[in-house]
Amino acid sequence: MARQRPTDGPSTPATVALDRAGIGYTRHPYEHAASAQRYGLEAAAALGVDPAHVFKTLLVDTGTGLGVGVVPVDGQLDLKAMASALGVKAVTMADPAAAERSTGYVVGGISPLGQKRALPTVLDDTAYTLERVYVSGGRRGFDVGLSPVDLARLTRAVRAPIGRRVS
Incomplete structure (x- = not known):
């Protein structure tokens, strides 16, 4: 894919990071409903994309710091698998306020890209079966x-295989 500098949608730390790295990407703004409870599934529906191609960014607490798990929006994060991938005994979901402080983003809009501090990140291995994935911008x-x-x-x-399918 030719490197492009898309112009649709806002400029965010995530798009700045992509532009600086010279990575080709596409921007997908959509109308967010304030009443939405599951942001990732809302994005998949709004973009007309299979939910297995849209990935959510979840922060975990390792007890000594935070880590980032990126999994399909139609599944869940397997905490045991995430702990194993990070090389720690156990993880819990991070406090939302701590996640916002650490990343510089608000819950529901946390991107794995352009975070304030680089955190250990694990991408679910299902992503590698796809040509393109969609993450929060x-x-x-x-x-x-x-x-x-x-x-x-x-x-x-x-x-690592950190995602778990939800029936």
């Missing part, structure tokens, strides 16, 4: 599409 109502390899490279993500 740093705001509710805004996703970016890019290669999972580029996502992993920019976030220095480890590849």
